[in-house]
Amino acid sequence: MKNILIIDDEINICTLLSKFLSKHGFGVDTTMTGGAALKMMKEKAYDLVLCDYRLKDTDGAQLLKDIHQIHPSTIVIIITGYTDVRVAVEMVKNGAYDYLSKPLYPDEILSLVHKAFAHKESEQERMAVQPVDAGSAPEARETLLSRNQNDKNDKYVYGESEGAKELSRQIKLVAPTDYSVIIFGETGTGKESVAHLTHHHSKRNTQPFVALDCGSLSKELAASELFGHEKGSFTGAINTKIGAFEQAQGGTLFLDEISNLSYDTQVAMLRVLQEKVIRRVGSLKEIPIDVRIIVASNEKLSESVQRGKFREDLFHRLNEFTIYIPPLRERREDLTLFTAAFVRQVEKELDKSCGKISPEVWDCFRQYNWPGNIRELKNVIRRACLLTPEMQDITMSALPLEMKESFLQTPEExxxxxxxxxxxxxxxxxxxxxxxxxxxxxxxxxxxxxxxxxxxxxxxxxxxxxxxxxxxxxxxx
Missing domain, CATH: 1.10.10.60 (Homeodomain-like)
Incomplete structure (x- = not known):
């Protein structure tokens, strides 16, 4: 049995995590202070520590050092609040395995714990078949730590603005239900990411998540893509095709830019949602489906209804819950977190260490209106990291021309x-x-x-x- 120590000054979190992890076969102890935790670790070996960054008697950075002095091989996962994510990223660089951002989701915790143990076991196996001599031990440990730090799943960054907190609350509220969801937000705000996150924290998370861009569907092929078709049902149908509804059976179907569906396809969609069955193109056979629907649009579907572009009955069928994603210009407080997350992703992608963001670039970021929202920010970061030599600070010279023009030519100037x-x-x-x-x-x-x-x-x-x-x-x- 793997032993886990939970360190958090909130008794409710200690109790809930202890019960949850114990039910999944782990031996769990809890404590509310860093001092008590270190005393317990001297008396008992723990395989993994879940540690809140902010404790009453110490901070996570110091406690991480102390833990690794006692047991260097113990896995440490940091628990952070919204405002501590940047510090948590630094702690990962200093030897923590990963971090979890509040609010905590049980499935995410369990997945990360299993992943941490699997990673440690694979590293132990690798080191067993490739022993290192004493002279190369420091370099081997450095390589091991580097691999440990970079082998992380990309995380959804909630942000710390009021808009981001409300978005997190809405996702947490609707995810466990089977409600149909409409996600509304400008282009580039991360609608598919929110849909995927909603699925991830739902009861269907072990089943498929299928995404389909309705904006790319022609009127002629939309029915085939959604419902599938039988071989020979139309010119070019040389094989039977399974549509998106069947692919998502038991899971979640995400339809992006749903307002682009033709009137006929909207009628067919409504019938499917009402009857819970589909018919492939060219077939009369009814196939039962069990799928949660999440749709997205960069315009309000209620306005599309008023303009006669979208069927009112389909709108009401889908509108069981609406999630609004604010544009980046309305949540500038989140720029720092998003930037740090994207830099970390690019460092992993390019296998290089990026320097700091220069103060002038930060000023530019805060002033810029970000018409492409989070997607534009990510692309700007990827471009800047690629253009900037390793370990050098990212300066204005690495930014796109339109951003520099916008910054250098302000209305006051x-x-x-x-x-x-x-x-x-x-x-x-x-x-x-x-x-x-x-x-x-x-x-x-x-x-x-x-x-x-x-x-x-x-x-x-x-x-x-x-x-x-x-x-x-x-x-x-």
Whole structure:
């Protein structure tokens, strides 16, 4: 039996974790202080320690050192709150196996504990068949620690803003149910990640999670992708195909950008949700399905209903619970956590150590509007880490041009000058059109804080065309 020690100054957490892990075959002891924990470890060997970072008599960093002085091979997993994640990441670099962020989910804890033990056993087997001599022992241990630190699952970062906390509360509330869920958020906010997290913490988490992008489905093939088809049911159907509903049997089906489904497909979807059966294209056989539905859209489906773009009856069938993901510009407090998480991912991907983010880059990040949200931030970090030499700080030179323009040309620094010199006749149609174009460009530039790339996007023209119009209309800034 593996022995686990839980160190947390909240008695409820100690009690709940102890009961949960004991039921899964572990020997569990608990304590509420670091001092008591060290005394217990001198008297008994523990295979794994679950330790809260903030304790009344010590902090997690010092306790980690003390634990490894007593038992160097003991696995340590840190438990953190929202504001301690950055510190936890540093502790992983200093020898902790991994960290768990509150709120805690039993399944996630159990999975990580099993993974930690499996990893330790595999390392012991590897070291047994590849013994190292005394001279190379320090290097071998360094390699082992490096591998231990990098062999981690990518984690969903909740964030510490009020919006992020509310998002976490909503996920935790609806995940254990079988409610259909609508996830609403701008492009790049992480709708599929939230859907996957909801599935992960549901009763269906051992069954498939199937994601389908409705925005990429043609009207002709949508039914085949969703419900499957029989061989020969239409031109090109050379084999029988299992659709997304059958693939997700017993689990969760995530339909992204559902508002893009055609009217006919929406009708078929409604029938499936009502009758709990599907029929493959080209077949009359009814196949029972047991699937939880999570859908997502970057526009409010209620507004799509009002515009006649989405069926009202299907909307009400899906709208058992709605999760709203705020855009990154409304949760700037989370930038630090997201950035740290993405840097860690890229370091693992590129097998290199990235330096710190320079203060100027942080200022740029906080000022930037992030129209692409978390996805854009991740791409910016990946690009910056790739361009920056190992261990050197990430500077403005590694950022995309539009970000640098946005930062260097703030509204306080920019002064629009010039006037439409050719206006001479208010009744001349060409002149009136040019004046309207001039006013529109000026207004859009102000709205996007003089970001030329963003202005071109809003005006639905390319950057070269915008530059030509700025010169033609004598707009200087």
């Amino acid at each position: 920019v002064h629009v000058s010039g006037e439409l010199a050719m206006i001479s006749n208010d009744n001349d149609l060409k002149t009136v059109a040019l004046q309207a174009e001039y006013n529109k460009i000026i207004n859009v530039l102000k709205e996007v804080k003089y970001n030329k790339t963003k202005a071109a996007q809003v005006l639905n023209i390319d950057r070269k065309t915008l530059y030509n119009k700025l010169r033609l209309l004598n707009i200087n800034y």
